[in-house]
Structure formats: C-alpha cells, structure tokens
Amino acid sequence: xxxxxxxxxxxxxxxxxxxxxxxxxxxxxxxxxxxxxxxxxxxxxxxxxxxxxxxxxxxxxxxxxxxxxxxxxxxxxxxxxxxxxxxxxxxxxxxxxxxxxxxxxxxxxxxxxxxxxxxxxxxxxxxxxxxxxxxxxxxxxxxxxxxxxxxxxxxxxxxxxxxxxxxxxxxxxxxxxxxxxxxxxxxxxxxxxxxxxxxxxxxxxxxxxxxxxxxxxxxxxxxxxxxxxxxxxxxxxxxxxxxxxxxxxxxxxxxxxxxxxxxxxxxxxxxxxxxxxxxxxxxxxxxxxxxxxxxxxxxxxxxxxxxxx
Amino acid sequence: xxxxxxxxxxxxxxxxxxxxxxxxxxxxxxxxxxxxxxxxxxxxxxxxxxxxxxxxxxxxxxxxxxxxxxxxxxxxxxxxxxxxxxxxxxxxxxxxxxxxxxxxxxxxxxxxxxxxxxxxxxxxxxxxxxxxxxxxxxxxxxxxxxxxxxxxxxxxxxxxxxxxxxxxxxxxxxxxxxxxxxxxxxxxxxxxxxxxxxxxxxxxxxxxxxxxxxxxxxxxxxxxxxxxxxxxxxxxxxxxxxxxxxxxxxxxxxxxxxxxxxxxxxxxxxxxxxxxxxxxxxxxxxxxxxxxxxxxxxxxxxxxxxxxxxxxxxxxxx
Numbered sequence: 001x002x003x004x005x006x007x008x009x010x011x012x013x014x015x016x017x018x019x020x021x022x023x024x025x026x027x028x029x030x031x032x033x034x035x036x037x038x039x040x041x042x043x044x045x046x047x048x049x050x051x052x053x054x055x056x057x058x059x060x061x062x063x064x065x066x067x068x069x070x071x072x073x074x075x076x077x078x079x080x081x082x083x084x085x086x087x088x089x090x091x092x093x094x095x096x097x098x099x100x101x102x103x104x105x106x107x108x109x110x111x112x113x114x115x116x117x118x119x120x121x122x123x124x125x126x127x128x129x130x131x132x133x134x135x136x137x138x139x140x141x142x143x144x145x146x147x148x149x150x151x152x153x154x155x156x157x158x159x160x161x162x163x164x165x166x167x168x169x170x171x172x173x174x175x176x177x178x179x180x181x182x183x184x185x186x187x188x189x190x191x192x193x194x195x196x197x198x199x200x201x202x203x204x205x206x207x208x209x210x211x212x213x214x215x216x217x218x219x220x221x222x223x224x225x226x227x228x229x230x231x232x233x234x235x236x237x238x239x240x241x242x243x244x245x246x247x248x249x250x251x252x253x254x255x256x257x258x259x260x261x262x263x264x265x266x267x268x269x270x271x272x273x274x275x276x277x278x279x280x281x282x283x284x285x286x287x288x289x290x291x292x293x294x295x296x297x298x299x300x301x302x303x304x305x306x307x308x309x
Numbered sequence: 310x311x312x313x314x315x316x317x318x319x320x321x322x323x324x325x326x327x328x329x330x331x332x333x334x335x336x337x338x339x340x341x342x343x344x345x346x347x348x349x350x351x352x353x354x355x356x357x358x359x360x361x362x363x364x365x366x367x368x369x370x371x372x373x374x375x376x377x378x379x380x381x382x383x384x385x386x387x388x389x390x391x392x393x394x395x396x397x398x399x400x401x402x403x404x405x406x407x408x409x410x411x412x413x414x415x416x417x418x419x420x421x422x423x424x425x426x427x428x429x430x431x432x433x434x435x436x437x438x439x440x441x442x443x444x445x446x447x448x449x450x451x452x453x454x455x456x457x458x459x460x461x462x463x464x465x466x467x468x469x470x471x472x473x474x475x476x477x478x479x480x481x482x483x484x485x486x487x488x489x490x491x492x493x494x495x496x497x498x499x500x501x502x503x504x505x506x507x508x509x510x511x512x513x514x515x516x517x518x519x520x521x522x523x524x525x526x527x528x529x530x531x532x533x534x535x536x537x538x539x540x541x542x543x544x545x546x547x548x549x550x551x552x553x554x555x556x557x558x559x560x561x562x563x564x565x566x567x568x569x570x571x572x573x574x575x576x577x578x579x580x581x582x583x584x585x586x587x588x589x590x591x592x593x594x595x596x597x598x599x600x601x602x603x604x605x606x607x608x609x610x611x612x613x614x615x616x617x618x619x620x621x622x623x624x625x626x627x
Binding site for chain 1: 341342344345346372457463488489490491493494496497498499500502503504506507508510511522525526529
C-alpha cells in the first residue's frame with residue numbers, strides 16, 4: 001500500500017511540475033510548426049507569471065489573472081512576431097532580446113506594483129479541484145481527480161492542437177506555412193499573417209504556463225521564478241519532433257523524474273545531491289528517441305520573402 | 310612662530326575639514342534582486358539603515374552573475390569607492406584575485422570567511438547556531454518526530470545550518486528524524502514547494518528552509534498542508550501567522566551596519582568577523598501565538614537553550 005501511495009504522490013507531483021513546461025512547449029510547437037523559433041519563451045513565461053499575480057490581486061479572481069496573463073503573453077508573442085515575421089529579423093537574436101525584455105518587464109513591473117513592500121502580498125490563487133468528489137481516493141484520486149483546473153485544460157489544449165494538425169484545414173495551412181511557404185503563398189495563403197497569429201497564440205500559451213507557476217502551483221511572484229522552464233520547453237519541442245502530444249509526454253516524463261529525484265534525495269542523504277538534481281535532465285535527453293516521426297519544419301527559422309531570397 | 314602656529318592651525322582645520330566632508334562612498338553588490346524577501350532584501354535593508362545612520366553615499370547593484378563579479382568589483386574600485394561589499398560567499402574568490410590592485414578600497418565579503426592584508430575583511434553569521442535553535446524548536450513542536458530542512462544549494466553556510474538543525478533537534482529529542490534535501494536553485498520556488506510537500510508526505514510536520522526565494526515555496530507548501538514551519542533570516546511570521554512558529558534570525562543587516570561603522574571610525578581590520586547571538590548576528594524571533602502550544606517545561610528548555618548559547622555552554626555546535 002505504501003508503494004502505491006508513493007507512486008501516486010510522485011505522479012501527482014510530476015504533473016504539477018510538468019504543467020508549466022507543457023503549456024510553454026505547446027505554444028512553442030505551434031510557433032515552430034509555422035516556421036518561427038522563439039527562444040524568448042522564458043521571458044514570456046515570466047511576464048505571464050507577474051501579470052497573473054497582479055491581475056488576480058487587482059480583480060480578486062484567479063481566472064481574470066489567467067486571462068490577463070494570456071493576453072500579456074500574446075502581446076509578447078506579437079512583439080517577437082513583429083520583429084521576426086514582419087521585419088524578417090534574425091529569429092534567435094529577436095528571441096534573446098525578448099527573453100531579456102521579459103526578465104526586465106516582470107521584475108520592474110513587480111517592484112512598481114506589488115513588490116514595493118519586499119514581502120509577498122496575499123494572492124487569490126487557484127485551488128486544486130476535487131472532480132466528482134474523487135480526489136481523496138487513495139492511489140489514482142490525487143493523480144486523476146485532484147489536479148488544478150489548468151492541468152485538465154492543458155491536456156485538452158494538447159489534444160485539440162494534435163487534432164488541428166491532423167484533421168483540419170487550419171492545421172494544413174499552418175504546416176504548409178512552416179514547410180513550404182512559397183507554395184502556401186501561391187495558394188493564396190498570407191504566410192506572414194499565419195505566422196504572426198501562431199507566434200501570438202503560442203505566446204498566450206507560454207503566458208498561461210507562467211500563470212500556472214504564480215497563481216496555481218504557488219501563490220506569488222518572485223523574479224526569475226521560471227528557473228529555466230522556458231528553455232526546457234524548447235528542448236521538449238525538439239525532442240518530441242514537433243508533435244504536441246509527444247511534447248506533453250516529454251514534459252511529463254521530465255516532471256515525473258523531477259518529482260522522483262526530490263523524494264529519493266531525502267531518502268538517501270549519503271549520495272551527493274547533484275546526482276539527483278541532474279537526473280530529470282538526463283531523462284529528458286534519453287527521451288530523444290521517443291515521439292512521432294514528424295521531421296523538423298523545413299522553413300523553420302527562415303523568414304518568408306515573396307519572390308525568392 | 311606666529312606664522313607657524315597659524316599654518317599649523319590652518320592645516321589642522323583643513324585635515325579636520327576634509328575628514329568631515331569626505332562622505333564615504335560605498336557600493337553594495339548583490340547576487341540577486343532586492344525583492345527576494347530574504348538574503349538580498351536583508352542586505353538592502355542593512356544598507357538603507359546605514360544610510361540614515363552614517364554620512365555615506367551608497368550604490369546598490371543587483372542581480373550580479375558570478376561571471377560578472379570581478380569586472381563589477383574592479384569598476385567600483387577604479388571609480389574610487391571607499392568600500393565595496395560583496396554579498397555572498399561567491400564574492401570571496403574574485404575579491405582575493407583583485408584586491409591587491411586597489412589598496413585605497415576596502416573590500417568586504419559578507420557571509421564568507423576570508424581576509425587578506427591590507428584591505429579584505431569578511432563578515433559571517435553563525436548559521437550553524439541559527440540552525441541549531443531552529444532544530445531544537447522544531448523537535449519540540451513535532452508530534453510525528455520527523456522534521457525537514459529544504460536548502461537551496463549546499464553552500465557552506467547552508468550546510469552549517471543543516472548540521473546545526475539536526476544537532477539541535479537531537480539535543481531536545483534524540484529520537485527525532487531529520488529529513489534534508491536541496492533544491493539546486495535559489496529562485497525555483499515551485500521545486501522548493503514540491504520538495505517540502507514530499508517531506509510532509511514522508512511524515513515531517515515541522516519544516517524549515519534556507520536560501521533565497523525558495524524559502525517562500527517551503528512556507529506555502531507547509532501552509533497548504535497545514536503543518537508548521539520555522540522561518541529563516543527575517544522574522545517572517547507575518548507571511549503565514551498560522552504556520553510559522555518562529556524564525557531562526559540571521560541578521561545580515563547587522564553585518565553591513567558593523568562593516569560601515571568600522572570603516573567610518575577607522576577600526577575596520579583585514580580579518581574575519583563571525584557574528585553570533587551575542588553580537589546580534591543571529592537570534593530567535595518570539596514564539597508569539599505558538600507559546601501556548603507547548604508545555605511550560607518545553608518553553609523553559611527553549612529559553613535555557615538560548616541562554617546556554619549566549620554563554621557558550623553548548624559543545625556540539627557545527
């Protein structure tokens with residue numbers, strides 16, 4: 001029985017740890033499928049985390065906080081799209097600029113608003129759900145029925161995105177724009193417009209990932225609280241070969257490995273802690289082979305210039 | 310003779326005048342943001358208080374990466390600052406590398422133990438003693454006999470605290486089981502919270518944490534699980550009055566006040582100053598509402614422990 005409870009606790013914690021990475025990875029998948037790399041996703045998550053806290057405190061509602069975080073994320077995505085799609089700037093450079101913009105905006109914004117006192121304000125955050133009253137069931141309860149609402153929405157978003165890519169006209173358009181933009185353009189598709197939209201929506205998802213950290217998993221914002229999760233999300237996208245469901249799986253694997261190392265660390269005080277801390281990263285790298293066979297979008301990172309180079 | 314006296318008087322006035330007018334310029338270099346609520350906030354509060362107390366000009370630099378430290382220190386020294394304070398043990402090595410080039414600047418490393426002629430001093434707090442107090446209190450409040458410590462990264466001061474935490478707990482109740490784990494980051498509050506949750510799942514009912522922002526994660530996890538916590542560094546009871554029994558105070562602002570004061574009155578020496586309970590470097594915050602939650606006998610044991618610590622009667626401090 002103890003083993004079941006242990007596994008249940010590890011899986012439940014793994015999902016909590018993975019959710020922000022899953023959301024950011026979904027956003028990045030959408031952008032990259034349309035042909036735009038955004039390495040500044042960490043900055044978007046930080047802005048999302050800050051805006052979510054500010055919005056929740058100001059309105060008293062975590063849902064309003066989440067909505068505002070997604071809007072702010074979309075705005076950050078649009079900034080990246082403006083530089084990399086409209087102005088055709090080097091995408092990696094624009095992304096790095098976006099990262100620093102996000103670090104600065106979130107930190108400075110926090111100081112101007114809630115951070116003046118130097119201690120955390122009371123934040124009306126999300127509470128875990130109790131779906132059908134089954135969260136207390138030992139074993140599967142905490143995993144399947146006791147998660148945050150955002151966790152269920154994340155899985156729904158992943159399924160919706162996978163369905164969009166496999167079975168809808170919209171999915172075909174996004175893929176065409178990312179694979180062979182010249183052909184898409186000759187078929188009458190506004191390549192830049194599609195890319196702009198994908199990067200913006202991707203930003204909104206990354207903003208939601210930040211919001212999960214600051215108003216669901218924990219209640220509060222601290223500078224740099226995403227702690228590299230945005231970069232892990234990019235790694236997940238590549239390891240998952242640009243498939244939304246595989247990206248979720250890789251992020252989940254990472255989260256579960258992290259939850260496991262946390263517990264094993266406390267149990268084995270004799271082993272150097274660094275060994276445990278790197279374990280999730282090793283697992284993520286080992287997951288390279290997993291995932292669908294989808295190859296990298298052919299036009300990834302290349303701005304579209306009608307009429308040739 | 311008259312001219313000599315007049316000249317001497319003039320000289321004396323000039324010396325006194327310059328000594329008086331020479332506002333000392335001090336740079337405080339921080340590894341993180343001043344809004345972290347613990348380590349960096351404490352230093353900022355210390356220098357803010359010193360600004361009011363002494364005639365000084367202050368520059369505070371935040372978020373300094375390890376790779377930037379040497380350049381940052383050099384730039385302040387070249388700019389003619391009288392004192393540059395590096396807040397964190399990671400400043401020790403860069404300071405030792407460059408201090409000889411700038412004999413007119415005094416370098417102070419906070420929470421480290423290094424010193425060098427003629428211009429490197431360090432101020433450290435007895436973190437192990439603070440951990441010892443925290444462990445003792447935690448053991449007395451625990452009903453399960455299991456307590457937990459979540460450290461950010463095992464830097465020397467956090468390791469000392471960890472060791473003290475275990476020894477203090479065992480002094481009060483030898484059968485106490487101490488769980489300990491590290492986050493691997495100072496700012497990852499989500500992982501800090503998850504580690505705390507895992508310790509609570511393993512039966513810990515009093516937890517504590519050391520580091521920077523990660524401490525917030527531990528307090529929140531304890532709050533959600535309705536177990537008790539002991540704060541570190543700041544008296545943080547206001548953060549979660551139902552959760553935080555007390556705080557093992559590590560008064561890093563006292564270090565800064567002392568460093569500035571000694572610079573101004575000229576008594577700062579190139580040596581290591583280690584501040585314990587008698588210097589105000591560490592302490593134990595009041596128990597407030599939690600005083601009535603333990604027996605009078607246990608309360609007396611805590612008071613006696615604090616007294617013994619002040620009188621140097623404890624032999625197994627880290």
